[in-house]
Amino acid sequence: MFALSTSPIDARALQDAMRRPEAGAFVCFEGWVRNTNEGRTVTLLEYEAFEAVACSEGSHILHEARERFGLLDARCAHRVGALAIGDMAVWVGVVSGHRGEAFAACRYIIDEVKKRVPIWKKEHYSDGDSGWVNCECHCGAEVHVHAEPVTEAQLYARQVCLPEVSQEGQDRLRRGRVLIVGAGGLGCPAALYLAAAGVGEIGICDSDTVDASNLHRQILFGIQDIGAPKAERAVDRIKSMYPFTIFTPYPERLTDKNAMEMFCKHDIILDCTDNFEVKFLINDAAVLSKKSAVFASIYQWEGQVQVYQPGTETPCLRCQWPDMPEPDCVRTCAEAGVLGAVPGVFGAMQALEALKLLLGRPALPGLLLFDLLSGQPHRAGLKRSASCPVCGTNPTIRSVDPANYGDGLDVEVEGAGEGNGTFDGFEVIDIREPQEIRERPLAGLKSTAIPASRFEQDSLPLSTDGRYLLCCAHGARSKYLARRLRARGYPHVFSLKGGAEALV
Amino acid sequence: MSANGAKNISVQYFAMLREQRGLSKESLATHAQSAAALYEELRFQHGFTLPLERMRVIVNESFQPWDVSLSEGDEVVFVPPVAGG
Numbered sequence A: 001m002f003a004l005s006t007s008p009i010d011a012r013a014l015q016d017a018m019r020r021p022e023a024g025a026f027v028c029f030e031g032w033v034r035n036t037n038e039g040r041t042v043t044l045l046e047y048e049a050f051e052a053v054a055c056s057e058g059s060h061i062l063h064e065a066r067e068r069f070g071l072l073d074a075r076c077a078h079r080v081g082a083l084a085i086g087d088m089a090v091w092v093g094v095v096s097g098h099r100g101e102a103f104a105a106c107r108y109i110i111d112e113v114k115k116r117v118p119i120w121k122k123e124h125y126s127d128g129d130s131g132w133v134n135c136e137c138h139c140g141a142e143v144h145v146h147a148e149p150v151t152e153a154q155l156y157a158r159q160v161c162l163p164e165v166s167q168e169g170q171d172r173l174r175r176g177r178v179l180i181v182g183a184g185g186l187g188c189p190a191a192l193y194l195a196a197a198g199v200g201e202i203g204i205c206d207s208d209t210v211d212a213s214n215l216h217r218q219i220l221f222g223i224q225d226i227g228a229p230k231a232e233r234a235v236d237r238i239k240s241m242y243p244f245t246i247f248t249p250y251p252e253r254l255t256d257k258n259a260m261e262m263f264c265k266h267d268i269i270l271d272c273t274d275n276f277e278v279k280f281l282i283n284d285a286a287v288l289s290k291k292s293a294v295f296a297s298i299y300q301w302e303g304q305v306q307v308y309q310p311g312t313e314t315p316c317l318r319c320q321w322p323d324m325p326e327p328d329c330v331r332t333c334a335e336a337g338v339l340g341a342v343p344g345v346f347g348a349m350q351a352l353e354a355l356k357l358l359l360g361r362p363a364l365p366g367l368l369l370f371d372l373l374s375g376q377p378h379r380a381g382l383k384r385s386a387s388c389p390v391c392g393t394n395p396t397i398r399s400v401d402p403a404n405y406g407d408g409l410d411v412e413v414e415g416a417g418e419g420n421g422t423f424d425g426f427e428v429i430d431i432r433e434p435q436e437i438r439e440r441p442l443a444g445l446k447s448t449a450i451p452a453s454r455f456e457q458d459s460l461p462l463s464t465d466g467r468y469l470l471c472c473a474h475g476a477r478s479k480y481l482a483r484r485l486r487a488r489g490y491p492h493v494f495s496l497k498g499g500a501e502a503l504v
Numbered sequence B: 001m002s003a004n005g006a007k008n009i010s011v012q013y014f015a016m017l018r019e020q021r022g023l024s025k026e027s028l029a030t031h032a033q034s035a036a037a038l039y040e041e042l043r044f045q046h047g048f049t050l051p052l053e054r055m056r057v058i059v060n061e062s063f064q065p066w067d068v069s070l071s072e073g074d075e076v077v078f079v080p081p082v083a084g085g
């Protein structure tokens, strides 16, 4: 007989009801409400039951116990509702001919009741907090399905048997250190495949937090992660899956200040970002710190992968694009739209290229373009350019200068000494077309007029140590040109923020 | 069956799920084919924190595997991990 009760359990009455002449042993178990659980002070307990199923499942357990242990009787009572410290929560009583079966059966019943009967316990703690026991995700009562220790040999058996991997390659992977910049649609699958393959150390750099609109493609995160910092949450998730890898979260933006230091601790950098500023920073920092980099970009259904490996013929980003393209000329996932499986494919390819590099295999030559909507792959043969401003024979970019990544270029009108009509120490160059200048001359500012198109020529009317302030109508063209000129070896070129408009 | 092909299912919640849902019982129309699909659908809607692997499901008063298919009028109960005693 199994009973649920909202009022206190009368143990005496239950026990008396089980007396009978043939009984030689009676064993009972009482569960009481304890004042602590896992180091926290418990003040109150609440039990909730799914009554119909609890009673039928409970009766079933008692019936099993009677059959299995040859009992004369077995009963159980369980409280529901609010209980105070010291109250009896559950009572189990068994009667049999001899004590052995009675002890064993009593133990069996309470263990099965705890496992199978749909009764839930909510604890209220002295600090005002409360929680459902066994329901909270981090509780210690997790069932460990795999009790046997797992060896690395078991984990990687299916890849070690590839001739290109072998045990020697697996050891290389274990010594490998990969930095993933961007824990988004590319970075999440890349991190998973690298960790699953047994890469020894993985760093994840991202300053963002998880947004609901990220989940369809950023597969390390679930709805419970919305609002949480990506780098830390990604590491939490992935390290519970792959205990043989050391993970380091970098919950910060990659900048000119931290890039070189971060890169030095890794062998391969994965560019899993979605903006040019950071891509070019990764590119330059990788070339300057002599690290391999695997770049990927996606746009709607298509994407591309490119590998830079120092000391080989593989090109860097600036071999193709000496100047960083204008940020305005690309649209991000937020604007253009994307289906999560697309960055999934390219993120997995980045992981694959990184694994091949760690295994000592040749880097992917050139650029791989893939339109996943039509299924059309395309290989573009890119070569390293001797005139590349960063990896060429006479590089002009010798350090990570913030001005090359869209920062530090602008000069504000305010505070630049406009009162006396001069920007001290600058030679001001008006890069607008002659007609524009006629329509709106620079208000009270001494300047030289050189139209922007003039800077397309090979020889420039500038000296490498001169300080120049470029000016256009609104500050967009001048900023773009300033960045390009810096990449061409003129480090002290600035842009007037707001342009001619701002001087009025 | 309703006009758009959705099934009417009654769902019952207990313990943590009941709190996260804010009610203990409801009737709803769903296109979910299996109990698992229905749970994931509701988990997404209401932000249930318990993963499916830690739960069990009762359909029409008996425990069922998660891939059990759902029919019009089924009574579904999601059972969180228990902690009696």
Ligand SMILES: [Zn+2]
Residues within 6 Å of the ligand: A315, A316, A317, A318, A319, A320, A384, A385, A388, A389, A390, A391, A392
């Ligand atoms: Zn280059």
